[in-house]
Amino acid sequence: MDYRRTYVRDLFDMPPGTATSAYGWVKTRRDSKGISFVQISDGSCFKDFQVIVNEGVLSSDDLKLLTTGACVRFDGKIVESPAAGQAVEMQAEAVEVFGAADPQTYPLQKKGATMEYLREIAHLRARGNTFGAVFRVRNRAAFAIHKFFQTRGFHYVHTPIITASDAEGAGAMFQVTTAVETVEKAVEGGTEHQAAYRIRNANPKEDFFGKPSYLTVSGQLEAETLAMGMTNVYTFGPTFRAENSSTSRHAAEFWMVEPEMAFCDLEGDMNLAEEFLKEVVADLLDQCGDDLSFFNQRIEKELLETLQHVVSSPFERLTYTEAVKLLETSGESFEFPVHWGADLQSEHERWLTETKVGRPVILTDYPKEIKAFYMRANEDGKTVRAMDVLAPRIGEIMGGSQREERLDVLESRITEMGLPLEPYWWYLDLRRFGTAPHAGFGLGFERLLMYVTGMKNIRDVIPYHRTPGHAEF
Amino acid sequence: MDYRRTYVRDLFDMPPGTATSAYGWVKTRRDSKGISFVQISDGSCFKDFQVIVNEGVLSSDDLKLLTTGACVRFDGKIVESPAAGQAVEMQAEAVEVFGAADPQTYPLQKKGATMEYLREIAHLRARGNTFGAVFRVRNRAAFAIHKFFQTRGFHYVHTPIITASDAEGAGAMFQVTTAVETVEKAVEGGTEHQAAYRIRNANPKEDFFGKPSYLTVSGQLEAETLAMGMTNVYTFGPTFRAENSSTSRHAAEFWMVEPEMAFCDLEGDMNLAEEFLKEVVADLLDQCGDDLSFFNQRIEKELLETLQHVVSSPFERLTYTEAVKLLETSGESFEFPVHWGADLQSEHERWLTETKVGRPVILTDYPKEIKAFYMRANEDGKTVRAMDVLAPRIGEIMGGSQREERLDVLESRITEMGLPLEPYWWYLDLRRFGTAPHAGFGLGFERLLMYVTGMKNIRDVIPYHRTPGHAEF
Numbered sequence: 049m050d051y052r053r054t055y056v057r058d059l060f061d062m063p064p065g066t067a068t069s070a071y072g073w074v075k076t077r078r079d080s081k082g083i084s085f086v087q088i089s090d091g092s093c094f095k096d097f098q099v100i101v102n103e104g105v106l107s108s109d110d111l112k113l114l115t116t117g118a119c120v121r122f123d124g125k126i127v128e129s130p131a132a133g134q135a136v137e138m139q140a141e142a143v144e145v146f147g148a149a150d151p152q153t154y155p156l157q158k159k160g161a162t163m164e165y166l167r168e169i170a171h172l173r174a175r176g177n178t179f180g181a182v183f184r185v186r187n188r189a190a191f192a193i194h195k196f197f198q199t200r201g202f203h204y205v206h207t208p209i210i211t212a213s214d215a216e217g218a219g220a221m222f223q224v225t226t227a228v229e230t231v232e233k234a235v236e237g238g239t240e241h242q243a244a245y246r247i248r249n250a251n252p253k254e255d256f257f258g259k260p261s262y263l264t265v266s267g268q269l270e271a272e273t274l275a276m277g278m279t280n281v282y283t284f285g286p287t288f289r290a291e292n293s294s295t296s297r298h299a300a301e302f303w304m305v306e307p308e309m310a311f312c313d314l315e316g317d318m319n320l321a322e323e324f325l326k327e328v329v330a331d332l333l334d335q336c337g338d339d340l341s342f343f344n345q346r347i348e349k350e351l352l353e354t355l356q357h358v359v360s361s362p363f364e365r366l367t368y369t370e371a372v373k374l375l376e377t378s379g380e381s382f383e384f385p386v387h388w389g390a391d392l393q394s395e396h397e398r399w400l401t402e403t404k405v406g407r408p409v410i411l412t413d414y415p416k417e418i419k420a421f422y423m424r425a426n427e428d429g430k431t432v433r434a435m436d437v438l439a440p441r442i443g444e445i446m447g448g449s450q451r452e453e454r455l456d457v458l459e460s461r462i463t464e465m466g467l468p469l470e471p472y473w474w475y476l477d478l479r480r481f482g483t484a485p486h487a488g489f490g491l492g493f494e495r496l497l498m499y500v501t502g503m504k505n506i507r508d509v510i511p512y513h514r515t516p517g518h519a520e521f
Numbered sequence: 522m523d524y525r526r527t528y529v530r531d532l533f534d535m536p537p538g539t540a541t542s543a544y545g546w547v548k549t550r551r552d553s554k555g556i557s558f559v560q561i562s563d564g565s566c567f568k569d570f571q572v573i574v575n576e577g578v579l580s581s582d583d584l585k586l587l588t589t590g591a592c593v594r595f596d597g598k599i600v601e602s603p604a605a606g607q608a609v610e611m612q613a614e615a616v617e618v619f620g621a622a623d624p625q626t627y628p629l630q631k632k633g634a635t636m637e638y639l640r641e642i643a644h645l646r647a648r649g650n651t652f653g654a655v656f657r658v659r660n661r662a663a664f665a666i667h668k669f670f671q672t673r674g675f676h677y678v679h680t681p682i683i684t685a686s687d688a689e690g691a692g693a694m695f696q697v698t699t700a701v702e703t704v705e706k707a708v709e710g711g712t713e714h715q716a717a718y719r720i721r722n723a724n725p726k727e728d729f730f731g732k733p734s735y736l737t738v739s740g741q742l743e744a745e746t747l748a749m750g751m752t753n754v755y756t757f758g759p760t761f762r763a764e765n766s767s768t769s770r771h772a773a774e775f776w777m778v779e780p781e782m783a784f785c786d787l788e789g790d791m792n793l794a795e796e797f798l799k800e801v802v803a804d805l806l807d808q809c810g811d812d813l814s815f816f817n818q819r820i821e822k823e824l825l826e827t828l829q830h831v832v833s834s835p836f837e838r839l840t841y842t843e844a845v846k847l848l849e850t851s852g853e854s855f856e857f858p859v860h861w862g863a864d865l866q867s868e869h870e871r872w873l874t875e876t877k878v879g880r881p882v883i884l885t886d887y888p889k890e891i892k893a894f895y896m897r898a899n900e901d902g903k904t905v906r907a908m909d910v911l912a913p914r915i916g917e918i919m920g921g922s923q924r925e926e927r928l929d930v931l932e933s934r935i936t937e938m939g940l941p942l943e944p945y946w947w948y949l950d951l952r953r954f955g956t957a958p959h960a961g962f963g964l965g966f967e968r969l970l971m972y973v974t975g976m977k978n979i980r981d982v983i984p985y986h987r988t989p990g991h992a993e994f
Binding site for chain 1: 522523524525526528530544545546547563564565590591592594619620621622623626627628629643644645647648653656657659660663664667671673674676677678679680681682683684685686693695696697698699701729730731732733734736743746747749750751752753758759761763765773774776782783784785786788789790792793926947948950951952953954955956957958960983984985987989990991992993994
């Protein structure tokens, strides 16, 4: 059995008369007047493929096994289909049942299972319509992202996952250790006095990396080191947040895309972000049409319209200060009041992009107090060259900035934020030796997937979600 | 300043007379008879680009700044080059120095810096010849891998990085926790008695995921769940080993590629592995010619020859049992004696592939005692459907197997290995509901890179290595 496969998606293109095999899992079987209509799927496309089993072709034992979830190979001939919605189907001549699925116990039976239930059987849910579609879109989006950057001469770089520095102070971190066992063993035996003694002596210097180490919250700072030698680079890897909050938009483990460009200012950064989002969405509209139509029909009514709109509309560009003025004079009654200096809330972002502008909006030049230390200071002494890309229906989808490339300004900012300079020695070296204007942005991959599929919960756009209390499978 | 860039690699193709700009970092400057010859690089290709600065064109202040490591933009005209090895060069008309690099302190000066020294300045080493080449090859290899799978209908899947199960028992794991702080705080204050009391009460159930959690050693088991619904899938992500050994071939954090195919047996698995290695290496020979030539010249004398050989030779396929016979009758005196049942050592693998066969070899059907529980049992009761791919000069480069798809056999194997069944409930479900023959393999991405570049230490094929005692940058 070779890995080379006639996928179900290829069967639809075969001329009637072709003898072939169809591999997959049974979605449904319907029996009518001695004929069985079996729908199978192999995850290669949204559509199921119909196989016709005439009476007497299969043994009744085999026929009985053709229930939802069973894994099979049908051998037969492609024939024209009288049914609507498909040009061809297969007339079965033989079947091999690789594995049955007892209808009494198979967990993925019932139609209309809730998303919550499907998370409990996440090891099977890719066999269903919704999650097959989600994971096909996830696959294609990842490839579209690589293609986008590769055709523009960007280098894909792998920044470290384990890090000893709380890089950008972006959030709570998970500690990575081999010393827990040591601590646990120390507590286990002996008197309390002895245990405490041993724990005091469980020196962090004896931990694997010789100092406290964490899971990365962003690859940006390391990506900058590579851009300052290779010009245009991007990361695409997992990042982590140990924030103990359960929302539909936050996960403890998620994938980030972070381009970083030397010889680029905020203008160039915005151009890249706009081109990026348009090209990836256009690629998905082109390559995953059936999957997106399904989401449009079943998950989010205006999905296709908003996606087409993103591809065809120029993004509006506004400064934070302009946006605050628009919000203040909007006449809307927001839950959170707006004033210059405050972080914009989701309601403000959505009003701007959906109601006011009706297109994606890029906001720039935020107050320095609400942005990270590495963003380039403007001459006004109050704002920094930050940008957030806001999209209708979801709000913020990307965030980036021109980086502070001036050594003295950067050192002042780090000190001003109450951070020590020493851990940033290598980051500061980039400004000490051959510095250059540079910029970049970050995109949460799962946020993008929620946007393009309309799925409402981040737990449902990644195969196995990690959230407080959940590390199943 | 836009991100769109005329890269140095594009300058070489410009017709003489073109007015353009060249961005990059100065590699060297040589002054001769009033003319300065400046070599710059932007990481887009192996070759440096030569810029000619005639006396009086730049101010003497600017000229003084053009030292190794300085970051610049030259504006000028492309002209034919009288020098050997390059068709064109630039006649400078103006320069902007973005950032100088003081020759007294810039750390990447000296020729012939050791690999060890360059690891200490890993944030700068991508600017040099060797690491520019390594990271260009790394980028291209990653993309070639995605292209290989995408053109064959495989779906890229992201399996979890944080896991609560020691999946395949493949090695020592890092623990991921938010409780260390709790423990540390508990130890900090108060009497020893109080500290011990608080530590005893630092319940692991109060840790972030509600149970002990670890960094994954392999995405295979989760990839199987996705293959059993989407047919052909692959992972490409970071994996971890907490093994406290410092060798040139082991890192605590490395990237793995793991394809998994439904409806595929060991034969198909071998076909895929052979095609995969050939296509990725052929792509690199095609796309990274200058970089590989450099490695061939400076790092590993027979590199190009062995790579071309891999592309053009059919891989030999032998069973483990046949291989042991060949080794036993080889007349060689190995350091480790060979007998049926023993794991093959590197010296044995290299003798087989280099001396005996002279081509890559795939060994199959290993004794079950030395392989993992999930590999499909052969009828002989002694061996399993495992495979290792061995390549000349490096030995094992990929390992895989057909998976045990029979529920009863798999349960027996797990129990036989002394493992509990309960944590594998979802893995066993795959065999309970719609099981199918399936197979896959794993490739350590850094091992592949060591193979195709000839670099001798795994620390030098990844931007920032994680090894015992080392988590710098």
